[in-house]
Amino acid sequence: QVQLAESGGGLVQAGGSLRLSCAASGGTLSRYTMAWFRQAPGKEREFVSAIIWSSAYTPYADSVKGRFTISRDNAQNTVSLQMNSLKSEDTAVYYCAARLYLGHGWEYAGKYDTWGQGTQVTVSS
Numbered sequence: 001q002v003q004l005a006e007s008g009g010g011l012v013q014a015g016g017s018l019r020l021s022c023a024a025s026g027g028t029l030s031r032y033t034m035a036w037f038r039q040a041p042g043k044e045r046e047f048v049s050a051i052i053w054s055s056a057y058t059p060y061a062d063s064v065k066g067r068f069t070i071s072r073d074n075a076q077n078t079v080s081l082q083m084n085s086l087k088s089e090d091t092a093v094y095y096c097a098a099r100l101y102l103g104h105g106w107e108y109a110g111k112y113d114t115w116g117q118g119t120q121v122t123v124s125s
Contacts, residue, residue: 002027002114004096009119012086016123020081022096022116033102034072034079037109038092038121045095047107051079054103063089088125093118 008020022034035050049060049070058070069082079096097112105111 002029002032002098002100004098004114004116006094006096006116006119009094009121011122011124014086014088014123014125016086017082017084018086018121020083020094020096020119020121022079022081024077024079024098027098027100028074029072029077029079029098030074032098032100033106034070035097035106035112036070036079036081036094037097038090038094039118040092043092045109047109048094049081050106052103052106053101059106083121086121086123088123091121091123093120 003025005023012018033053036048037045038048039045047061051058051070051072067085072079095118096116098114099112
């Protein structure tokens with residue numbers, strides 16, 4: 001089963017940028033739908049973005065649309081999340097998730113069976 005490891009979190013001022021990476025091992029990433037979720041203190045884990053295994057479709061949550069960009073590098077077996085124009089409400093632990101051949105329901109955390117350990121993103125206002 002694929003294993004995931006996130007990196008790239010940190011502290012940034014509002015309006016700044018961060019790039020998160022998710023490195024996968026033990027599987028061929030192109031067969032997986034990959035997603036980013038986030039969880040702020042006291043809140044439920046929420047969908048941020050996904051990249052669907054069988055297509056170039058990359059859905060985004062409305063709250064990040066136009067600011068965040070998800071991408072996949074199959075050769076490097078990594079998925080990245082470029083986050084621009086960060087806001088204080090983006091502060092959360094960000095998780096990478098994977099599910100083999102997932103074609104629908106990609107916005108639901110329960111659909112994913114593999115998760116990374118999470119990386120903290122803190123945006124100061």
